[in-house]
Amino acid sequence: MSFIEEGDKYLIGNYKRFPISFERGEGVYLYDTDGKKYLDFLSGIAVNTLGYNYPPLTEAICEQAKKVLHVSNLFYIQPQINVAKLLVENSCGDKVFFSNSGAEANEAAIKLVRKYFYDKGQKKYEMITFKGGFHGRTLKTLAATAQPKYHEGFEPLPEGFRYAEFNNINSVKENLTPQTAAVMLEIIQGEGGINLADKDFVAELYNLCKEEDILFVVDEVQTGIGRTGKLFAYQHYNIEPDIITSAKGLGSGVPIGATIAKEEVAKSLTPGTHGSTFGGNYLATVAAEVVLNEVLKPDFLQNVRENGNYLVKRLKEFNFKVKGIGLMIGMDLPESINASEVVKKALEKGLILGTAGENTLRFVPPLIITKKEIDEGVEILREILK
């Protein structure tokens, strides 16, 4: 039996997979089991911040494996504390809770919002989220995800979410009720098609939250950890969210989630109110510590911004709509060109690309990519789109 047949036999069929299996990676390149080389513009869906086999990360993980991988949160874990300190010192948050994924980081944020108002004796529990957004696949984060296609077959979903139009402050106002506790926003909608939040919209939303005593939650699961050229995407805007969630790029391939909150909000998660067996264990946080230390080096984010601008410039040569910040970029294709078909052809030619939204190509390469590698990818794309 081929590995594909075996996979189909033993794995639940909830993913549509390409008939490719990778064996190893180096920098921004992956090699499949036949030895074919691929340039990676997808990073395991915006995860592999430092690409593949990045020596400081590989070494830190190997060294930690020789010592201890897991002890539970019944004890203090030094790298977990180091990562929390780095996240707090480089954001507007004060305290961190660690989990294992984006959905869990958001789930913790949702619980935190509820507990905060419960502790204040206020019956506020509703959250306003945005059409086209994506927040995860647990039932609560699915309910927060305002895209009906993901809901089908899973109703009734947990209540307490209202969906507003993205970039439309009037739509937010129409959804306000006396129970509104928070808004949750992706600064750039990733899965939804690389849609940027307008500066004016974010400013108005932020002010509205302040006026109405509503918490401002940013889901930075995809946009965070340098992806947009700042540690967090909200830092391009003049706001201080009450809660920031992070995952994907934080471990550069090692599963980790983080929920970062302002002190006043964070204090509601008292002992026993929330937890995770694995969250923030040695393996995950030793990786995240390396990632943050690399991303926070003086030139790293500057390079992301520069190379992001360069990729945008190169993609604009195709004369389609290009959007995004840093290395989180989308290119809208006309109806006549199917984004999924482009992805298939690109794979044949050794380029890994993603799609997003209706018909958008998604470019989220490892943040260590160089201009030369960008050129290489753009030339492959040109062969396909010509």
Ligand code: PLP
């Ligand atoms: N939030 C955003 C913005 C995401 O893009 C994703 C995943 O794509 C999630 C949450 C869910 O993260 P995970 O798949 O790690 O649960």
